[in-house]
Amino acid sequence: MGRATGRTRTRRIPRAVLALLAAAGAAVPGTAARADDGDRPQFLIRDERVSESSGLAVSPTHKGIVYTHNDSGHGPQIYAIGPDGRTRATFTIGNAEARDWEGIAASTDRATGRGVLWIADIGDNMDGAWPDVSVYKVVEPRTMEDATLRATRYRFRYADGPRNAEGVMVDPRSGRLYIVSKEFSGGVYAAPAKLRADKVNVLRRVGPAPIMATDAAYAPDGSSFVIRTYFSASVYRSPGKLIAHVTMPPLKQAESIAYTRDGTALLTGSEGEDSPVYRVPLPASARPSPSPRPARTSVRPRAVTPSSEAAAEGGGLPGVPMPVLWVAVALGAIGIIAFVAYRTGR
Numbered sequence: 338m339g340r341a342t343g344r345t346r347t348r349r350i351p352r353a354v355l356a357l358l359a360a361a362g363a364a365v366p367g368t369a370a371r372a373d374d375g376d377r378p379q380f381l382i383r384d385e386r387v388s389e390s391s392g393l394a395v396s397p398t399h400k401g402i403v404y405t406h407n408d409s410g411h412g413p414q415i416y417a418i419g420p421d422g423r424t425r426a427t428f429t430i431g432n433a434e435a436r437d438w439e440g441i442a443a444s445t446d447r448a449t450g451r452g453v454l455w456i457a458d459i460g461d462n463m464d465g466a467w468p469d470v471s472v473y474k475v476v477e478p479r480t481m482e483d484a485t486l487r488a489t490r491y492r493f494r495y496a497d498g499p500r501n502a503e504g505v506m507v508d509p510r511s512g513r514l515y516i517v518s519k520e521f522s523g524g525v526y527a528a529p530a531k532l533r534a535d536k537v538n539v540l541r542r543v544g545p546a547p548i549m550a551t552d553a554a555y556a557p558d559g560s561s562f563v564i565r566t567y568f569s570a571s572v573y574r575s576p577g578k579l580i581a582h583v584t585m586p587p588l589k590q591a592e593s594i595a596y597t598r599d600g601t602a603l604l605t606g607s608e609g610e611d612s613p614v615y616r617v618p619l620p621a622s623a624r625p626s627p628s629p630r631p632a633r634t635s636v637r638p639r640a641v642t643p644s645s646e647a648a649a650e651g652g653g654l655p656g657v658p659m660p661v662l663w664v665a666v667a668l669g670a671i672g673i674i675a676f677v678a679y680r681t682g683r
Contacts, residue, residue, distance in 0.1 A: 378586075378613030379604065380422035387416055387424075389608045391503070392441035392552060393593040398452040398477055403604065403614070405593070409437040409460060417481055422614070426481040430456065430488050433473045437461070440505040440552055440593075443477070444512065452477030456488070457505035459516055469494045469537050472505065472514065492537045495526060502526075503592070504546075504553030506562055517546045517553040517564055525553075525564075525576045544576025552594045554603075558625045563603060565594035570603060572623040581623045586615045600625040 382390055382405065389408035396402035401420045413435040417426040437460030444453045456473040473488035493516070504517030514528040523546035529538050546553075552565040561580060563572050567590070570583045585591060588607035595604045597616065601624050606614040 379616040380418075380420060381611045381613050382416075382418060382606070383422045383611065384416055384418070384424040385610065386414075386427075387612070388610050390606050390612050391439055391592050391608065392457070392505075393595040393604055393606050393614070394441040394443040394454060394554075395595050395598055395604065396452060396477065397443050397445045397557075397598075398450075399481065400598075402481065403595070404441055404443065404454060405606070406438050406441055406456065407435075408439070408592075408608065409435070411435060411438075413438075415441065415454065415456065415475075426478070427483050428475075428478060429485045430473060430475060431485045432487050433490065434458065434471075436467070436471075439503040442505045442507045442514075442554065444507040444509055446476075451479075453507075455505060455507055455514065457502075457516065459493075459502040459505065461499060461501045467499070470502070470516075472516075489534055491528075491532045491534055493528065493540050494537050496539050496541045503551050504564060506553045506555045508555055508559050508562075509557060510559035515543075515553070515562075516540055517550045519550050520546075521548055523547065523550050544573075547571050551592050554595045556596050556625055557598060557600045560600075560625050561623060563594055563596070565591060565605060567591050570594060570605070570617075572619070581620050583617060583619065583623070585617060588613070588615075 387405060387407060389411065390405045391408040392406055394404045396404065396417070399417070402425060403418045404415050405418060406415045413430040413433040415428050415430070416424050417428070419425045433456070436458050438456060438458050439460040440457040442455040444455070445451070446453050454475045454477055456475065458473065459470040461467055461470065469492045472491050472493065474491065475486050475488045478484055478486065500518045500520060502516050502518040504519070506515050506517070507513070508515070511530070513530055514532070516526045516528070518524050518526065524542040525544040525546050526540035527543045528540055532538055546564055547566045549566055550564050551567060553562060555562045561572050561574055563570050569585050572580045572583060574580050583603065585605055588605070590608045591605065592608050593606040597604060602616050602618045604614055604616055606612055
């Protein structure tokens with residue numbers, strides 16, 4: 338964890354904790370899907386500058402281009418990656434600060450037809466050290482050539498207090514931006530319908546999110562969205578309305594997810610050098626609707642009980658409330674960590 342006066346560094350979850358969380362998730366029945374071509378990745382990110390890929394976004398206007406960026410400790414650059422995993426162009430966001438970039442989303446401006454990129458500086462590993470978090474909005478370049486771009490910065494705070502987050506997504510029908518927190522009791526937070534660059538925008542919780550969500554993305558037609566965790570992905574019709582669970586390929590540290598342009602599959606990636614990006618087909622129940630639904634104008638926050646959140650997330654064990662399961666997982670993780678520390682110190 339970084340110091341309050343320095344760079345924020347991503348917390349690495351001990352393998353013992355990951356194993357316990359995986360065990361909790363394994364008890365959840367879901368809809369499985371395998372990566373295309375068996376266990377082979379779609380491509381590897383070949384750029385040695387991208388050592389901590391923390392987000393993926395498929396270009397809405399440049400065929401075959403996927404955008405990614407590094408986690409904390411790097412400069413304000415996004416990389417346009419081609420189908421072979423090689424960088425086509427590097428874009429520097431000239432007026433942005435890369436404090437803890439954790440996600441990127443793409444949308445289309447209906448008025449101009451131009452692509453729009455949303456870069457989320459929303460990581461907060463220091464328990465509320467930042468007074469607010471930011472999302473940078475950039476108009477997608479027309480050509481794949483290195484360039485410096487300027488962004489519009491939108492600042493945010495949570496209505497229910499600071500929290501760490503890694504997922505950002507934009508509903509293509511309404512244009513509304515959402516942030517998904519990374520917590521044991523995570524949530525989906527909606528931004529105001531109209532963002533203001535001259536003031537801090539308030540994010541309000543509109544539904545639950547799976548344990549330790551690392552990314553999120555909307556389907557191209559807006560009919561559903563996906564939330565990624567370290568172990569799997571969950572597809573929702575709307576906040577709290579689960580459609581299916583999708584099994585993900587094993588990754589060193591699963592950090593990113595995006596829909597393919599046709600919405601029939603997911604792309605998911607990991608941190609690390611030469612990090613792999615897999616294409617995972619969606620089950621039929623989670624694919625785009627034959628006809629898009631009318632655009633929504635707003636999503637109203639609703640009261641959510643712990644039991645209804647557990648049902649919506651698809652988490653928990655039969656007859657065991659989700660909060661009890663979380664406490665058990667946390668206590669088990671603490672016990673294992675304490676044992677390892679004791680053995681190491683002997």
